[in-house]
Amino acid sequence: MKRTAETxxxxxxxxxxxxxxxxxxxxxxxxxxxxxAERMLADGLAEIxxxxxxxxxxxxxxxxxxxxxxxxxxxxxxxxDGTNNFAKGNPPFGMILAQAENGIATKGxxxxxxxxxxxxxxxxxxxxxxxxxxxxxxxxQDKPVAAISLVFMQEEHREAIREHIxxxxxLVDIPRCAAEQYPRLxxxxxxxxxxxxxxxxxxxxxxxxxxEAGGKVARLDGSEYRVNEPNRTGLVxxxxxxxxxxxxxxxxxxxxxxx
Numbered sequence: 001m002k003r004t005a006e007t008x009x010x011x012x013x014x015x016x017x018x019x020x021x022x023x024x025x026x027x028x029x030x031x032x033x034x035x036x037a038e039r040m041l042a043d044g045l046a047e048i049x050x051x052x053x054x055x056x057x058x059x060x061x062x063x064x065x066x067x068x069x070x071x072x073x074x075x076x077x078x079x080x081d082g083t084n085n086f087a088k089g090n091p092p093f094g095m096i097l098a099q100a101e102n103g104i105a106t107k108g109x110x111x112x113x114x115x116x117x118x119x120x121x122x123x124x125x126x127x128x129x130x131x132x133x134x135x136x137x138x139x140x141q142d143k144p145v146a147a148i149s150l151v152f153m154q155e156e157h158r159e160a161i162r163e164h165i166x167x168x169x170x171l172v173d174i175p176r177c178a179a180e181q182y183p184r185l186x187x188x189x190x191x192x193x194x195x196x197x198x199x200x201x202x203x204x205x206x207x208x209x210x211x212e213a214g215g216k217v218a219r220l221d222g223s224e225y226r227v228n229e230p231n232r233t234g235l236v237x238x239x240x241x242x243x244x245x246x247x248x249x250x251x252x253x254x255x256x257x258x259x
Contacts, residue, residue: 001095004044005113008036009080013113014089021087024061027151029087034058037079037095045075045097052099057201070200070228073101078201082177094179098204103228108205110179119183119209127186127213136186136215138239143170144191144246147181152196152233160254161194168250182206185239186213192247195235200227203235210237216244220251 012033020032038056053069056077060066082093099107110119121127127134146169184190207217207225217237238244
């Protein structure tokens with residue numbers, strides 16, 4: 001991951017030309033750095049274990065059938081998480097890798113390309129950052145600090161969040177980068193987050209890492225996050241099970257979404 005960052009990502013930081021950036025969807029872009037990093041990571045992971053399917057964000061965008069690899073033992077690649085920030089010449093951005101089997105992430109790695117912070121987790125073996133064990137901690141604020149992503153919510157649900165959830169929390173800006181948001185939940189910067197879009201390359205490693213650190217990441221109904229549920233939305237991350245339960249209870253009381 002470090003080699004990929006140094007070779008394929010950082011040389012392009014704050015030096016992209018207009019032609020190096022493409023629109024993928026509304027409010028979503030991809031750069032030449034994303035493509036170069038994914039190719040380099042995929043080649044390296046195949047050398048480590050070629051028996052696993054490789055599911056990369058950009059490969060899925062080019063060919064949706066690649067997503068079928070999530071139903072098998074697989075590597076999952078987000079070659080440049082926080083691309084919108086990167087394309088504007090701003091941090092945070094990072095790289096996320098996970099290994100999954102039977103729909104459950106078993107290993108995860110998150111690398112901050114600028115600072116070199118390296119987070120890792122193996123299922124059942126704890127969470128680590130730069131070689132040191134991590135235990136998630138709350139901020140201790142009277143109003144829990146909430147980073148809530150409203151970007152991909154339908155307007156009706158967005159308004160319900162603003163009216164019924166926001167008053168109970170101290171709202172802060174989201175980093176638009178899961179590689180940064182999950183560490184913020186463990187290191188006492190944020191207490192809770194709500195994610196509407198829950199793509200595997202964004203969340204497989206982070207959800208595993210925060211759970212292993214003693215926080216809690218789960219679906220709104222408390223069920224475990226699975227990488228092979230591409231059409232399911234809604235995920236809550238929290239610095240502690242207590243904070244998760246409080247937010248989940250409030251979310252459950254929201255008016256039902258219209259079909």
